[in-house]
Amino acid sequence: MIAAYLRIAPLTTAASVDPMALRDLLYAQCGPGNGVEHIRVRAGPHGVDIIAFIDGNDPERANEVLRQVVEKAITATASLHLWRMV
Numbered sequence: 001m002i003a004a005y006l007r008i009a010p011l012t013t014a015a016s017v018d019p020m021a022l023r024d025l026l027y028a029q030c031g032p033g034n035g036v037e038h039i040r041v042r043a044g045p046h047g048v049d050i051i052a053f054i055d056g057n058d059p060e061r062a063n064e065v066l067r068q069v070v071e072k073a074i075t076a077t078a079s080l081h082l083w084r085m086v
Helices: 019-028 059-076
Strands: 002-010 035-043 048-055 082-083
Touching: 002 059, 019 035, 019 048, 019 059, 035 059, 048 059, 059 082
Parallel strands: none
Antiparallel strands: 002 048, 002 082, 035 048
16 A cells, blocks of 8 residues: 655635545545545645555555546535645
8 A cells, every 4th residue: 555645725815625525525536446545634724735545556656546536526626626736
């Protein structure tokens, strides 16, 4: 199992997101076979940190899987349209 990490942040200070709701949104974007085992979300002063544990041994694949899941969630969720990966 490989841990993948990334941070998202809003384009405007007016945008906010509940970490637990974001975690649920991310899980909803996980497709069968992508290997996502666990997702952890933590809000901080500069955005939201996301760590996903991906089944496998390839760190590059794990990072790509997490990026795809987050990108799908941002695209599919109106309340995340002002958020970007940083």
